[in-house]
Amino acid sequence: xxxxxxxxxxxxxxxxxxxxxxxxxxxxxxxxxxxxxxxxxxxxxxxxxxxxxxxxxxxxxxxxxxxxxxxxxxxxxxxxxxxxxxxxxxxxxxxxxxxxxxxxxxxxxxxxxxxxxxxxxxxxxxxxxxxxxxxxxxxxxxxxxxxxxxxxxxxxxxxxxxxxxxxxxxxxxxxxxxxxxxxxxxxxxxxxxxxxxxxxxxxxxxxxxxxxxxxxxxxxxxxxxxxxxxxxxxxxxxxxxxxxxxxxxxxxxxxxxxxxxxxxxxxxxxxxxxxxxxxxxxxxxxxxxxxxxxxxxxxxxxxxxxxxxxxxxxxxxxxxxxxxxxxxxxxxxxxxxxxxxxxxxxxxxxxxxxxxxxxxxxxxxxxxxxxxxxxxxxxxxxxxxxxxxxxxxxxxxxxxxxxxxxxxxxxxxxxxxxxxxxxxxxxxxxxxxxxxxxxxxxxxxxxxxxxxxxxxxxxxxxxxxxxxxxxxxxxxxxxxxxxxxxxxxxxxxxxxxxxxxxxxxxxxxxxxxxxxxxxxxxxxxxxxxxxxxxxxxxxxxxxxxxxxxxxxxxxxxxxxxxxxxxxxxxxxxxxxxxxxxxxxxxxxxxxxxxxxxxxxxxxxxxxxxxxxxxxxxxxxxxxxxxxxxxxxxxxxxxxxxxxxxx
Numbered sequence: 001x002x003x004x005x006x007x008x009x010x011x012x013x014x015x016x017x018x019x020x021x022x023x024x025x026x027x028x029x030x031x032x033x034x035x036x037x038x039x040x041x042x043x044x045x046x047x048x049x050x051x052x053x054x055x056x057x058x059x060x061x062x063x064x065x066x067x068x069x070x071x072x073x074x075x076x077x078x079x080x081x082x083x084x085x086x087x088x089x090x091x092x093x094x095x096x097x098x099x100x101x102x103x104x105x106x107x108x109x110x111x112x113x114x115x116x117x118x119x120x121x122x123x124x125x126x127x128x129x130x131x132x133x134x135x136x137x138x139x140x141x142x143x144x145x146x147x148x149x150x151x152x153x154x155x156x157x158x159x160x161x162x163x164x165x166x167x168x169x170x171x172x173x174x175x176x177x178x179x180x181x182x183x184x185x186x187x188x189x190x191x192x193x194x195x196x197x198x199x200x201x202x203x204x205x206x207x208x209x210x211x212x213x214x215x216x217x218x219x220x221x222x223x224x225x226x227x228x229x230x231x232x233x234x235x236x237x238x239x240x241x242x243x244x245x246x247x248x249x250x251x252x253x254x255x256x257x258x259x260x261x262x263x264x265x266x267x268x269x270x271x272x273x274x275x276x277x278x279x280x281x282x283x284x285x286x287x288x289x290x291x292x293x294x295x296x297x298x299x300x301x302x303x304x305x306x307x308x309x310x311x312x313x314x315x316x317x318x319x320x321x322x323x324x325x326x327x328x329x330x331x332x333x334x335x336x337x338x339x340x341x342x343x344x345x346x347x348x349x350x351x352x353x354x355x356x357x358x359x360x361x362x363x364x365x366x367x368x369x370x371x372x373x374x375x376x377x378x379x380x381x382x383x384x385x386x387x388x389x390x391x392x393x394x395x396x397x398x399x400x401x402x403x404x405x406x407x408x409x410x411x412x413x414x415x416x417x418x419x420x421x422x423x424x425x426x427x428x429x430x431x432x433x434x435x436x437x438x439x440x441x442x443x444x445x446x447x448x449x450x451x452x453x454x455x456x457x458x459x460x461x462x463x464x465x466x467x468x469x470x471x472x473x474x475x476x477x478x479x480x481x482x483x484x485x486x487x488x489x490x491x492x493x494x495x496x497x498x499x500x501x502x503x504x505x506x507x508x509x510x511x512x513x514x515x516x517x518x519x520x521x522x523x524x525x526x527x528x529x530x531x532x533x534x535x536x537x538x539x540x541x542x543x544x545x546x547x548x549x550x551x552x553x554x555x556x557x558x559x560x561x562x563x564x565x566x567x568x569x570x571x572x573x574x575x576x577x578x579x580x581x582x583x584x585x586x587x588x589x590x591x592x593x594x595x596x597x598x599x600x601x602x603x604x605x606x607x608x609x610x611x612x613x614x615x616x617x618x619x620x621x622x623x624x625x626x627x628x629x630x631x632x633x634x635x636x637x638x639x640x641x642x643x644x645x646x
Contacts, residue, residue, distance in 0.1 A: 030443075035358075035550075036368035040441035040543050042480045042515030044508035046491070048364060049550060052558040053357040055119055063120030066101070070124055073100055074131035081400060083132050084415055087258040093135065094172075094214070094645050102128070104168030106143045106152075111164035113148075118294060118356040125298050126305030133419040134259030136302045138172075141210040144295035145427070146173030147217045147238055150287050154236075154279045163217060163238060171216035172645065174241075176206040176265060177288060180631040186221070186234060186285055190631065191267065193222035193237060195230050200237065200277070202245075202270040205631040213251045213261040214643050215241045220267070221284045233282025237272050242644070245270040247636035256418030261643075264629075266636045294359045296370045296427055300352050300377025306420055307345035307381055310388040313411055314338050318391060328391070337387040343576035344380050346569070347548045350555035351376060368440050369547065375433040376544040378423035385417045434537035441543065442529075444472075445522055473519075480516050485509035496560055498570040500553045503577035507546050510584060514542050517591055534596040538587045545580045545587075552576050 030037065035048040055063070077096050083089055097103060105121045107113025116124065121143070129136025143149065148167045151159055167173055182188045191204025202222055212218070218239040226232030239246070250264040279287050318329035318338060328334045355369045389396035392413050395403065400410035424430050484490040485508030494500040518539055522529055529536075556573035560566025605611055 030365055032363065032365040034365040034368055036372055036547055039511050039546055040514065041444055042512040044511045049354060050554045052354065052554050053361050055117055055357065055360065059117045063116055066114060066116065067123060067127060069100060070102065070127055074128055078131040078135060080132040083134055083259040089134055089138060089259045091645050098169055102139055103142055107148050107164050107168045111160060112168040118297060118359045119353060122297055122301035122352055122356050125301045129302035130305040130309055132259065134257050137257055137260055138211060140298040141175065142173050144298040145175040145291055146211065147219055149295055150219060150236060150278055150291045153290060154287050172211055172214050173217040174209050174211035174215035175219045176209050176212065177221045178207050179205060180207045180629045189221065189223050189234055191222040193224050193235060195224065198274050200272045200274065202267040202272055203633040204267050206265045208262055209265045210260065210262045212265050213248050213263040213641060214645050216644055217241060221288065224281045231281050234284035235281045236278040236284040236287045238276045238278060239270065239272055241642060243270050247640045248642040249636055249638045251641050256421055263641060268635045292427060293367045293370055296374040297352060297356055299423055299427060300348065300373040303377035303381035303423060304349045304352050306416060307348055307384050310384045311341050311345050314341055314388055314391050334391055337391055339575060340579065341384045341387060343572050343579055344384055346572040347552040347576040348377055348380055350551035351548050354551045354554065368437060371433055371437050372544045372547050374427060375430060376548055379430060382420050382424060385420050389413050389417055434540045435533065437540045438536035442518060480512045483508050483512055494553055494557055496570060497567060498574045500556060500570060500573055503549055504553055506581060507549050510546060534594060535591060538591050542584055542587045545584050549577045549580050
């Protein structure tokens with residue numbers, strides 16, 4: 001067997017090449033309807049989400065039975081304070097979760113899994129994440145982005161039969177994409193997988209490998225060089241963590257999620273059978289993005305659990321704590337924060353449950369809905385936790401251990417804030433999610449007018465694009481002028497004591513307003529639209545609020561119809577929609593009245609050193625190490641920190 005050639009240095013790519021790599025990984029077609037996509041186009045398709053889809057009875061029974069077992073396990077076996085204190089999930093907890101079947105929640109029963117639906121998988125993550133966010137992250141990384149999910153969609157029969165039974169009961173998996181110098185720009189991926197007979201030889205370094213320290217199986221993204229018989233490109237592989245040449249060089253520590261088994265993993269001449277390749281060469285990014293279509297829902301599911309806990313603590317504390325003769329909850333300054341937490345928790349649960357049920361039914365394309373759920377959930381959960389800390393005052397800043405030591409209830413509010421902070425970065429930062437969703441939201445425009453704004457297209461291409469765009473916009477633009485949101489009686493079925501129909505009419509009108517704003521911006525900036533990231537972010541945030549308002553109203557009506565706290569659900573939906581409408585108006589104002597241009601000038605000045613004088617008068621406690629660690633391929637010089645759990 002011949003020796004594999006040395007790995008090439010990190011690829012150098014232009015901005016355009018990087019965009020082309022990302023574009024090629026996108027799902028190009030819309031074969032199923034999408035509520036959120038239509039919303040951004042000015043079409044409020046309430047029929048796609050109402051009546052609210054429901055799980056089958058057998059799925060409910062299976063899910064509820066498991067939740068009961070999981071709740072008992074969480075209450076009796078998981079000590080969240082110990083995990084926080086020791087920065088480690090005890091081996092017996094992980095072993096117990098394996099025996100319970102928690103590592104196989106989403107794996108089909110024929111492979112030894114529990115076969116739970118997305119709805120109940122998310123409910124389970126919210127439950128276990130409330131006991132310990134680190135345990136929730138362990139289970140989520142294993143099933144949402146680890147080996148089970150990509151194999152479920154893209155794996156061969158042999159791969160499923162080989163790996164899924166292991167993942168269901170015994171093995172922990174991890175997903176490895178990020179590198180020390182590569183985050184959301186995979187075009188620069190440096191880890192290579194060089195073909196060598198019926199194997200690939202893997203070389204490179206991966207950073208922030210959640211579960212990587214304890215994993216048995218890894219999904220690794222690596223670049224296959226183009227050669228005769230090999231199309232090459234970024235490719236996905238299942239790699240045995242115990243393979244020769246795999247070294248966990250460091251167990252990383254963070255401000256939150258202290259029990260997270262996250263590390264740095266080095267691959268040096270690691271031999272991977274070609275049969276362990278997932279999909280074809282060059283399909284790696286598409287596999288990763290497709291996996292995340294539903295995988296992203298796990299994170300906002302745990303944010304729902306966080307919101308519920310914040311509400312519980314806010315309620316109990318603000319009723320017990322008195323100030324100036326009455327409970328602090330009855331002071332408007334505090335009460336408004338509690339109302340925000342309650343209404344937002346209701347809406348966020350509505351978003352997650354609706355998106356999850358649509359994922360289970362597979363009638364709709366939910367790639368935008370899942371991305372919006374992740375974006376909205378991570379941002380709003382952080383705000384709710386921050387408000388809880390404020391409500392608790394000095395006790396919110398104090399650790400649970402300190403509170404316990406001096407005789408008070410050990411409420412880990414500050415830990416919740418620290419643990420939630422990573423969610424705005426995990427699985428696509430807020431800034432990247434804005435760009436990803438914006439790209440999908442304007443897909444219809446780029447499909448018909450993309451060549452018009454592409455500076456590299458010929459005049460002939462632009463002329464043909466102009467004809468196509470003319471036909472599309474001649475039909476589309478008139479529909480943005482008027483709609484059912486202007487008719488007082490529309491959506492009357494949402495009027496039961498509290499009137500939610502007005503909020504849905506507002507969503508319909510605002511959806512058309514959002515589409516008009518997007519069209520105007522494309523007409524104004526054309527090819528420069530992609531550089532207007534502030535504008536695009538606000539467009540997406542408006543869409544997220546409209547989606548959440550829609551989901552909240554639909555959920556309230558579902559609960560009313562089922563006799564489950566319907567009156568209270570209507571009240572919460574009404575409060576949330578009123579709060580959201582204020583935020584939406586502020587976002588619309590900021591579309592055109594903002595400091596984006598001034599900010600860009602200041603940024604250039606900062607980078608050029610113009611304002612360096614402003615930094616005088618401090619001491620920087622950082623050391624003088626490199627900003628980015630060396631990731632040159634080669635043999636590891638460090639002790640292996642891999643810690644498999646058996």
